[in-house]
Amino acid sequence: MTVSATARRTVRVDLGDRSYDILIGPGLIAAAGREIALRLKGRKIAVITDEHVAPLYLDGFMAALKAEGIDAVSLVLPAGEKTKSFEHLISVCDSVLAARIERNDAVVALGGGVIGDLTGFAAGIVRRGSRFIQVPTSLLAQVDSSVGGKTGINSPHGKNLIGVFHQPDLVLADTDVLDTLSPREFRAGYAEVAKYGLIDKPDFFAWLEGNWQAVFAGGEARIEAIATSCQAKADVVAADERENGQRALLNLGHTFGHALEAATRYDSARLVHGEGVSIGMVLAHQFSARMNLCSPDDGKRVEAHLRAVGLPTTMGEIPGSLPPAEVLMDAIAQDKKVKAGKLTFILTRGVGQSFVADDVPQSEVIAFLKEKLPT
Amino acid sequence: MTVSATARRTVRVDLGDRSYDILIGPGLIAAAGREIALRLKGRKIAVITDEHVAPLYLDGFMAALKAEGIDAVSLVLPAGEKTKSFEHLISVCDSVLAARIERNDAVVALGGGVIGDLTGFAAGIVRRGSRFIQVPTSLLAQVDSSVGGKTGINSPHGKNLIGVFHQPDLVLADTDVLDTLSPREFRAGYAEVAKYGLIDKPDFFAWLEGNWQAVFAGGEARIEAIATSCQAKADVVAADERENGQRALLNLGHTFGHALEAATRYDSARLVHGEGVSIGMVLAHQFSARMNLCSPDDGKRVEAHLRAVGLPTTMGEIPGSLPPAEVLMDAIAQDKKVKAGKLTFILTRGVGQSFVADDVPQSEVIAFLKEKLPT
Incomplete structure (x- = not known):
């Protein structure tokens, strides 16, 4: 199923001079160079991703940046929750500094929640806060972890105990990438979608009860569900x-x-x-x-x-x-x-x-x- | 020379709901328990210091906390600039979490600029931001690094390249401790005092030209110089x-x-x-x-x-x-x-x-x- 570019939705997270847009729709990885160039003063980017996501999307993402004259380096980390550690935080900080990312440049998280949380934390502490762009590649990350600025790593004392609040400057939620998720991964992300209905949107929950097959199939209904979820989180x-x-x-x-x-x-x-x-x-x-x-x-x-x-x-x-x-x-x-x-x-x-x-x-x-x- | 308690000065750093006091004067380490208890909801504290400061002031500081019913643990790190590293950041975070410091408790930096920068950074990232108290023990830290919320560690790529802005909740500048500084250390801190005159306070610089011997000798003139410096930094x-x-x-x-x-x-x-x-x-x-x-x-x-x-x-x-x-x-x-x-x-x-x-x-x-x- 193909979706027209007009299906693209924008959700604004309203935080004064730290406000930012979440773009939701198909083809956003291919369009990433243009969307980033429109918003970024600098021309240098460090892309952090993992070994599951890299073979699928890294080349396309780097090509999209290059096409707009953005100079990018990349770092590929192991996939999985264990990557949310001081060890990998240090290597991300080191890569970003080695690439001489300056105040107007940016650090990009291309991946799911683990990569987003780790990379956002690194962006939040390099030079006491660097620009940060989320390109979430799981449904869970698109509707939850990429929005709202919570970043962090795990400690032996518990999950997410070390981190900062650091809002992204832009979130690009490419809904095409969800087609490569396993059904189990997609369902797991859907639990967070349903959560927004259960918190304070009974009409949305009722809509999901009637339209969940269409959301799982992709297309307009999926984009609608993601946009509604992001808007709900943005409001909170x-x-x-x-x-x-x-x-x-x-x-x-x-x-x-x-x-x-x-x-x-x-x-x-x-x-x-x-x-x-x-x-x-x-x-x-x-x-x-x-x-x-x-x-x-x-x-x-x-x-x-x-x-x-x-x-x-x-x-x-x-x-x-x-x-x-x-x-x-x-x-x-x-x-x-x-x-x-x-x-x-x-x-x-x-x-x-x-x-x-x-x-x-x-x-x-x-x-x-x-x-x-x-x- | 003894100074009456009325010589104590308070400088307010005005940052909305993150405003805080800098108390400047003699005897503040002995009075720390009372000053902290007045301002802190919690009753648990982790004190971070170094092996130069610990033999001089740690026992007295811990006793002052205990006298007010505050439960405290301490961690003594090596002295010197090399301590501003990820290695020691990890050990501070671990100590703070092991002590189960919660939202209303606090982390204390008892030391000079190195301990203040490192401990403030740890406080800024544990649970995405914990309460933080500075007890600066060098003139440099009292007039500069303990005020203003810049925290951080060094990277192989340069000094202070990794850190956060994290304002303290209280600064206790005990001017008695300056008597144990070497003349070279005191002079080095004095350079930052003179700096505030040179930036935009010509009258203060002229006053220093006439009164620097009294500032070096201790007493009211020293307290005046420190308070003026802290006020200047607080305003900026x-x-x-x-x-x-x-x-x-x-x-x-x-x-x-x-x-x-x-x-x-x-x-x-x-x-x-x-x-x-x-x-x-x-x-x-x-x-x-x-x-x-x-x-x-x-x-x-x-x-x-x-x-x-x-x-x-x-x-x-x-x-x-x-x-x-x-x-x-x-x-x-x-x-x-x-x-x-x-x-x-x-x-x-x-x-x-x-x-x-x-x-x-x-x-x-x-x-x-x-x-x-x-x-």
Whole structure:
């Protein structure tokens, strides 16, 4: 299926003098040189990518830059979560400095969330902040991690514990690249798309229930879903850039999800992030129903949709055994601050009516997990 | 000489919701627990210091925290410029995370500029930004590096090339600790004090000419000099936090100075930073006179004062041989952007009348250096 260039959408992230555009549509890697040249004063770029993405898109991207007279160097890193380390951060900083990238030049992340988080962090610290462009190549990165300026690496003490807020100057979300994703990767990214409906857009969630096949097939519906997701995230980020309040809503499903990721030791054969979020969102609705905040039917509706697209929705679907409820609770408590036995959690009053609850009793969470864990 | 507690001065750095106080005066290490407890919600602190400072002040500082019920851990790093590296950044981040320092707790830098820059950088990236308190123990750190939020480490490509802007929440400048500095260290810090007069405070420079002995002796005059310096820097930082314009004036004397530091390979036996700044400020005035911007008498006046306090004022005073003018010019060009043979430089129209010049011909700088280099 081909899509006309008019299908291209632009979402503006409104952050004063640090505002930027997210361009969404087909053919944006081929058009990258022109879009970047329009916005960048400098003529030098360092492109950071990984060994999965490089064979598919690096040559085309470099050619697009060259065609506009932009001088570019590239660095190809190993693929995978382990790349979000100080070791690779040092090598990215070194490459950028060796290429003599100056104030008006830019660093580009060409890849998924790992490359985006690592490269954004490096851009945020080289010369105390360099220009940064995101070219996300996974659905998850296009609708979530490439927007909003959170960057970072992992520590032995936990995920994403070292990093900075550093907003990109431009995001180019080429929807053509999504055709090369595995169905499992696409579904995992889709969990974050559905999340925006569940946070505060019930109409969008209903639209996804009716149009998800078209979103998976590609074309206009997919672009619409991505643009709506980016706009939703842009609105939240513009209102609360540094997560002092409402930005926490973006963590819907993530508290349970992160605990499950930790419990499976981030083994992507067992569970990837989006799958953890899918199960986590169902659990958040079920737990809200248990707390008499919403109807059990809301949980059933969410579960039915995520199951229909092929996502896991119960802890029983995770291959291998899971630790007991108390151990999962410890993983949750490591992530969140526990005050006098109370947790902060994203709960909901129904589809599209989520809110930040800061008084969730730890004992209730443990009892709930015991019920839901497979026996 | 003892100074009454009423001698304590407070300078406010006005940065909206990130504003903070600099407290200046005697006895502030002993009073640190109370001053911190007044301002901090949390009750946990990680103190980063070095092996020169630790034997002198760490026990007293930890005791002051304990007396106020603040739970503190400490990390002692090697002293010296080499500590501003990724290796030590990683160990600071790890200590802070291992101590489970949370959002309302704080990281403290107890030391000179190296410890302040490194620790501030770590605080800026742990959990994407943690609270940070500076307790500067050198004159240079009290009047310059602890104020303004520039943090960072060195790279093989150059000094301070990796870092973030991260403002402290509080600066405690205990003027008692200056009594343990060597005369050479104190003089080096004094170069930065004189700099504030030369930038835009001719009355302050005249006051220093008349009162420098009292400043070196300690007591009220010293506190006055430090407070005036901190206020001067606070005003510049409040107006231009991220150095898009006038903050560059703080680099008066630093362009020549950095080139001399590089030429002596940062060998502190030959030249320390403040000495490079002293020679650099004299050169900046002499070069301005050569460009017919100010009178040669201004250069002579600046030189006479810096020489009176015991600072070097000519390149000939640096032990060992210096590279030729062209090599010094290369070091300057690495630091500064050169556009079509023109450099950006801080020049002056007279004492206290410095300005940012962005059209300095490289050829003039080389000819000037050739004249001034010892033969």
